[in-house]
């Protein structure tokens with residue numbers, strides 16, 4: 015098992031209205047391939063640096079998981095097919111240690127969107143304070159190693175919107 | 180006149196070398212913003228003083244941040 019980090023970008027509308035299902039779907043795909051989730055942190059909605067498939071805002075879910083490197087390819091395929099995330103990026107964690115939950119510059123971890131009295135889905139309040147099981151740190155990877163780039167589904171050269179903040 | 184005791188490679192010109200940075204995280208948007216022009220372009224090594232190794236790391240981090248729409252692609256409007 016190897017430790018990976020995966021960042022999901024979820025379109026803001028979907029994130030605010032259907033977070034539970036979205037997270038369930040993404041996590042489900044990971045687990046389907048035998049991945050063991052170590053930690054997930056939600057980073058609330060922000061303005062995207064450029065529109066992605068016409069969406070201007072998005073929320074991010076950072077997930078650390080352990081998986082067999084052999085399944086990553088298929089995992090990618092499934093994530094690409096899923097509509098839940100606009101984009102995702104899977105990288106190997108080189109030192110094999112799940113980092114502390116932290117803010118990223120001015121970007122703070124936030125609570126997940128609550129299902130606002132959602133009629134259709136039974137709201138299961140997600141009080142997920144991430145149990146944070148110590149990841150068995152495997153031998154530190156030699157730097158450089160097989161970093162996994164997300165299948166470059168790169169957006170069709172849309173580039174507008176200047177940087178924010 | 181103060182004696183210039185110029186020790187060889189006393190202080191690295193590259194800030195990342197000075198701070199012994201081993202990796203640059205694409206998620207650190209704050210840092211990447213400092214490394215790029217208003218247009219979202221990475222400052223040249225000449226301008227930033229980064230060594231080749233750290234410049235490569237910065238470049239890769241920027242590429243990833245762009246893919247995840249955390250940083251703009253170069254030549255954004257304006």
Ligand SMILES: [Zn+2]
Pocket residue numbers: 193194195196197229230231232233234
């Ligand atoms: Zn350096």
